[in-house]
Amino acid sequence: MALLEVKNLTKMFGGLRAVGNVTFHVNEGEIVGLIGPNGSGKTTIFNCINQYYTLTSGDIFFEGKSLKGLKTHVICHMGIGRTFQVVKPLSRMTVLDNVTASAFCRVGSIKEAQGEALRILEFSDLMDQKDKLAKSLPIGKRKRLEIARALATKPKLILLDETAAGLTPSELDAAIELIKKMRDSGITVLIVEHIMKVIMSISDRIHAINFGQTIAEGTPHEVANNPAVIEAYLGEAYAQC
């Protein structure tokens, strides 16, 4: 049984079909990439998985249990952490407090929560920022804080939504290292990323969509050579280079 199974997922916004009949799964321990041009429905899929949106049809299973109709905070407690593409820092809280608030997901006392938060800040290399207000961080650090916060909820599966966008080359390498470190610590990763260097180098499998529909799936090598993908996605990316 796969850790996460998305079955015939459809999400309509009025007459707009943002996601149409998408099916894929993520096995435990994998890093799976979800790619597609802007507006193809990747963030919408994430929002359906953690039930921020209600599904129009289809279903999503986590460890065999349907997520349909559950509350977003319940999904977090079940073990799915997420980051937001448009970062949502708890602005007027310190970095440490941001992560401590998240750590309360698994522990009750402030001492344990803070201890866990410090461990996560160390792990995600944010220790030197811990006393700064979240709103004062530059974008690269904010993206990292998104990840740290999600990690503090001790997820089995983490959903990363363009956490590498806008990073400098050295930050990018650090981000790749962090994602690998996460996987090595036993967390399964579903990642949305535009930057080919990241997605191709870390994914075990890739699922490509366009206009809300699956156009290809397979190993990074297979997907990168798929004509539909090249046309829809890489074509656009190469054209930009």
Next chain:
Amino acid sequence: MEKKHIPYIILGLLAVAFPFLVTSDYYLHLVIITLMWVVIGSAWNLLAGYTGQVSFGHAMFFGIGAYTAGIFVTKLEISAWWGMAFGGIVAMLIGLFVGWVCFRLRGPYFALATLAGGEIFRLIATNWESLTDGMVGILTIQTFRSKLPYYYMALALAFMCIVVIHLIMKSKWGYYFVSIREDQDAAESLGINTTLYKNISLLVSSFFTGMAGAFYMNYMGFIDPHVVFSLHYISIMAILVGIVGGVATIMGPAVGAFIMVGLQETFRSAFFGLAPSWTSEAHALVFGLLVIFVILFLPNGVVGDWLKIKRNVFRVRASSERY
């Protein structure tokens, strides 16, 4: 004992000794009312300042607390002191209902609903004459003729309220409240049941406000719907106490209560009889100007912007020394 605790200890000793230092009943009365406002302001601040759910209707909880205590005496012939405890509890039950209705919706609904709620309860208290005696109000005989017991009661209530809120803000609840204020979607995705914790904040807030209302009934011995359910004198005043003192700070509402009650009394008494009597009519205007001033120059209130105030005062002093 640490050095930073010393000012609080001095403050505490002064507060306990106050009735013996200042024996005037008039000033004792003002401080009792101020301490009551410390409770209401702190309670409002927990919900609005820390949790981000701005209430325009705290008179609802205050009035319900006051009427619970009053009705206990007049209808049930139970000591109004029982009403103190039950005033908080009944206000909390109303809070539960308000939260259940409003917190499913986001945005300004809560603010609007509390505004409406305060007015609805004022109308109920005015018209349900068999229970509340309507516009006539409720008159009871005070337990004590001296103000001293009331002073210590108000002091204990204010102290308890501040300590409880301080402890809450240092716990998981506190972290959750502030997270909800900062970003509800992020909070929810971090495993926080935002609806539940908004309700918890509202319950604690309405409980303390109801207690303050019940205390008012006991202390004043008289209430009517226009006083205890007043939008102007209670709901708006609670907001002013919060923002002037400093929202989302523990001591802000306490400082705000002293400033606001002081100002209100200065105007009510037309500058203690020194100014022409029409100045007492000007207080709404002055309060309005005060809010504008605070929002422009001290957006975090007197306590939140204390460093800024100190810096400016010292700069003024330093420059006047130079010349």
